[in-house]
Amino acid sequence: MELISCKNISLGYDGRVVVKNLSFCVNSGDYLCIVGENGSGKSTLMKTVLRLCKPIAGEIVMGEGLRHNEIGYLPQQTEIQKDFPASVWEIVLSGTLNRCGLCPFYKREQKQRARAIMEKVGIADIASRSYRELSGGQQQRVLLARALSAASRLIFLDEPAAGLDPVAMEKMYELINRLNKEDGITVMMISHDIEAAVKYSSHILHIGEEPYFFGTKEEYLESDVGKKYLFGKQD
Amino acid sequence: MNVFETLLYYLSFSYVRYALIVGVLIALCSSLLGVTLVMKRLSFIGDGLSHIAFGAMAVSSALNISLQMATGGGMAQSMIIVLPVTLISAVLLLRLGENSKIKGDALIAMISVSALAVGYLVMNVFSVSSNISGDVCGTLFGSTSIITLTFSDLCFSLIFSAVVVVIFLLLYNRLFSATFDEAFARATGLRVGAYNLLIALVIAALIVWAMNLIGSLLISALVVFPALSAMRVAKSFKSVIILSLVISVCCAFFGIICSILLSTPVGSTVVIFDLAAFGLFSALGAFIRRAA
Numbered sequence: 001m002e003l004i005s006c007k008n009i010s011l012g013y014d015g016r017v018v019v020k021n022l023s024f025c026v027n028s029g030d031y032l033c034i035v036g037e038n039g040s041g042k043s044t045l046m047k048t049v050l051r052l053c054k055p056i057a058g059e060i061v062m063g064e065g066l067r068h069n070e071i072g073y074l075p076q077q078t079e080i081q082k083d084f085p086a087s088v089w090e091i092v093l094s095g096t097l098n099r100c101g102l103c104p105f106y107k108r109e110q111k112q113r114a115r116a117i118m119e120k121v122g123i124a125d126i127a128s129r130s131y132r133e134l135s136g137g138q139q140q141r142v143l144l145a146r147a148l149s150a151a152s153r154l155i156f157l158d159e160p161a162a163g164l165d166p167v168a169m170e171k172m173y174e175l176i177n178r179l180n181k182e183d184g185i186t187v188m189m190i191s192h193d194i195e196a197a198v199k200y201s202s203h204i205l206h207i208g209e210e211p212y213f214f215g216t217k218e219e220y221l222e223s224d225v226g227k228k229y230l231f232g233k234q235d
Numbered sequence: 236m237n238v239f240e241t242l243l244y245y246l247s248f249s250y251v252r253y254a255l256i257v258g259v260l261i262a263l264c265s266s267l268l269g270v271t272l273v274m275k276r277l278s279f280i281g282d283g284l285s286h287i288a289f290g291a292m293a294v295s296s297a298l299n300i301s302l303q304m305a306t307g308g309g310m311a312q313s314m315i316i317v318l319p320v321t322l323i324s325a326v327l328l329l330r331l332g333e334n335s336k337i338k339g340d341a342l343i344a345m346i347s348v349s350a351l352a353v354g355y356l357v358m359n360v361f362s363v364s365s366n367i368s369g370d371v372c373g374t375l376f377g378s379t380s381i382i383t384l385t386f387s388d389l390c391f392s393l394i395f396s397a398v399v400v401v402i403f404l405l406l407y408n409r410l411f412s413a414t415f416d417e418a419f420a421r422a423t424g425l426r427v428g429a430y431n432l433l434i435a436l437v438i439a440a441l442i443v444w445a446m447n448l449i450g451s452l453l454i455s456a457l458v459v460f461p462a463l464s465a466m467r468v469a470k471s472f473k474s475v476i477i478l479s480l481v482i483s484v485c486c487a488f489f490g491i492i493c494s495i496l497l498s499t500p501v502g503s504t505v506v507i508f509d510l511a512a513f514g515l516f517s518a519l520g521a522f523i524r525r526a527a
Contacts, residue, residue, distance in 0.1 A: 050422040068424030075418040084274060086415055087471035094412040098423045104405040130470035150423045 002063040003028050003154055003186055004049060009058030011044050017056060019045060024205050024214040028153070031180045031187045033197035033204050035229070040208030042190045043076065046156055049188070069098035072151025074143045076158050082132060088142050089127040092118055095149025114149050121145040121175065137168030144175070148185075155179070157189040161196070169193075173200055194229060238496060245495050253384040254448065255491050258501065260396040261445040262457060262487030266479045267403045268438050269462040270472075274414045280328045280435060281455040283343045284321055284442050289451040290350030290357075291320040292374050297361035318443050325439035329431060375452045384448075395444055399437060406430060411472050449502040457483065460509035467513075467520030482512050 005025035012018050018041035026032050034042050047053045049060055050073060072095065095117075096110040118124045123141050126134065131142060140160055147155050160176065161169040177200045180187045191197045197204060204220040206213040206229065213225045220226040245251050272278050295316035324346075331342055358371055403410075412420045413427045420427050438458070445454045465479035490505030497504075 047418070052418060052421055068422075071423060073419050073422040075416065075422075078416070078418075080274065080276060081415065083466075084415055085466050085469050085472065085475050086411070087473075090411065090472050091415065094408065094415065095419075095423070097408060097412050097420075097425065100408070104408065106408065128471075133470075146419070150419075156422070 002026070002061075003030075003066055004188075005061045005063065006049065007059050007061070009048070009060060010056040011041050011048050011053075012056055013044055013053070019207055019212075020210070021058070022207065022212055022214075023058075026154075026186060026188055026203075028186055029180075029184055031177075031200060031202045032189070033201035034188070034190045035192065035194055035197050035204060035206050036208035038192070042207065043158055045207065046158055046188070046190060050156060066154065070151060070153045072147030072149070072155040074140075074147045074155070074157045074160050076162065077139070077143075084132060086131050087127070088118075088123060088129055088131060088134070089114070091131055091142055092123075092127075092145045092149055095146035098150055114145075117145050117148045121148065135168075136163045137165070137172070140164060140168075140172060141175075144172075148179070151185065154186045154188070157187065159190050159192070161191070161193060169196075176200070198230070241496060242492065249386075250384050251495060253386070253389045254501070255488070257384060257389060257392045258448055258487045258491045258505065259484055260392050261441075261448060261454075262461075262483040262505070263480060264396050264399040264441055265445065265454070265457040266461040266483030267399065267476070268434065268441060269458040269460075269483075270465070270476055270479055271410055271414055271434055272438065273459055273462040273466070275431075277329075277435075278455070278459045279343050280325065281438055281442065281458040283328050283347045284325055284439050285446070285451045285454050286347035286350045287324045288317055288321045288439075288442050288446055289374055290354035291317040292446065292451070293354030293358040293371075297357045317446075318440065321439040321443050322436055325435040326432065329435045374446070375450050388447075392444070395440070399441070402433070402437065406433075407476075410434070415472075449505065453502040453506050456506040456509060457487075460506070460513050461486070464509075464513045464516040467516040468523060482516070483509070486512055 002025045007023050008021050010017055010020050010022070018039070022045075024032075034045065036042055044053060048055050050071070051060075093106060093111065093114045096106065096114055099110055099113075100106065115124070118127060121141050121144055123138065123145055126138060131139065134142065140162075144157070144160060147157070157176065161172045164172060173196050176187060176189065179185045180200075187201075189197075189201070198217060198221065201217055203216055204213065204226070206220070206225055209225075211225070213220060213223055215223070221230070246255075269281075272281055298316070328343060328346075354374075355371060409420075409425060409430060412425060413430050417427050441458075442451070442454050445457070449457060461479035461483035462475065464482050465475045469475040469478050486508035487505050490508040491501055493499070493508070494501045494504035
């Protein structure tokens with residue numbers, strides 16, 4: 001069952017092409033890690049799949065009637081957010097907004113959903129705290145909870161462990177892994193942490209220098225690009 | 236007469252009461268919109284628009300359409316040119332701000348100053364009034380029309396504020412999401428562009444409306460100050476909104492009272508109150524953070 005399939009897409013920003021002729025697909029239940037050097041177009045690829053940017057060429061097909069309100073997204077933090085006075089509860093609840101339809105206010109089931117997700121992610125005790133006072137790990141958890149509030153099937157994570165200390169990072173990866181394995185949520189994650197990518201994911205997409213690689217984790221470990229990238233890291 | 240009696244004496248005039256009510260309404264609306272603008276880093280739109288509104292006002296007064304306005308007439312006459320020009324500029328400024336390739340801030344600074352220059356030039360060259368500097372001063376800092384507010388101006392202000400408040404309440408949750416994280420809001424299906432446009436249009440209408448009382452230069456202070464003050468201490472979005480509303484309304488109310496008693500210009504007195512409130516809340520915020 002293909003949730004997303006990208007056929008021969010080319011991407012770029014500021015008039016520069018960064019990804020050429022890329023094809024891959026994501027199936028229901030997959031845990032896809034997108035790896036590659038800085039500036040290789042990982043975030044742009046994710047934004048394009050989310051339809052925040054247009055591809056230069058090629059097409060992206062959302063399968064199985066996947067709708068906007070089944071997608072969750074954890075973007076990289078923006079400057080605005082770092083000094084934004086908002087409570088954790090307000091942020092997580094805002095994830096359920098795509099279930100409102102035309103109703104201007106949150107209904108009871110949306111609040112229950114947000115509460116349940118905060119329990120699951122382990123931030124129920126900081127619900128009334130202000131987002132800008134939290135530690136980096138807590139902030140990422142809040143954004144993950146918001147993504148989950150929005151998503152029932154598929155979450156996109158753009159460097160969810162960026163700026164976290166090793167312990168918080170490990171916790172974050174474990175949490176995402178549980179969501180994928182236990183709740184069956186499809187995960188598409190950008191990471192520059194190749195070891196974590198190889199440890200948890202089912203599929204790897206490597207972009208940057210051509211040829212790109214797309215396949216299962218096992219295939220990646222056997223491939224030339226995979227060996228080079230992994231051993232390059234270890235040296 | 237003591238202070239209280241003086242105040243009662245002034246308040247016995249209907250136009251003073253009208254000015255007080257309209258001033259508080261302006262403060263209320265601008266604080267609601269201000270939180271969104273400040274947090275989206277769009278305060279420059281409010282500032283740019285106010286300069287453009289001044290330029291448009293000057294041109295329209297030269298064209299005699301709002302002659303009555305510039306010399307202290309009702310609100311309605313100014314709308315014919317100033318409102319459409321400001322609304323269109325709001326859309327354009329928003330587009331410029333979103334386009335990261337162009338240096339948005341520099342361009343807006345350029346447009347603002349040009350509008351001011353053109354406005355002043357037009358007012359001078361094509362002046363129909365004997366008191367040019369009075370007209371310019373009135374349009375920039377708001378003074379003349381405060382004593383000429385009519386009952387219909389009051390009604391218009393009440394309706395306009397009610398519309399702003401209703402729009403804000405209905406869109407509150409969506410505005411929060413779009414303000415906190417535009418990328419997320421877009422990705423999950425929110426029509427962020429439409430909301431941004433709506434906010435820009437409402438702020439344009441607000442500026443044109445408030446120009447009469449507060450003046451075009453000072454209105455952006457009413458938009459940004461209460462939000463900034465509230466952000467120093469508030470912990471949630473809702474509390475920022477409520478606090479900035481309270482700060483703004485109080486500053487406007489006491490500012491206008493003060494300006495009546497001391498015979499100071501209304502707009503600048505209110506802005507001084509807002510500035511003082513900002514200083515107070517900044518100190519309070521710093522104190523809270525140190526205590527925590």
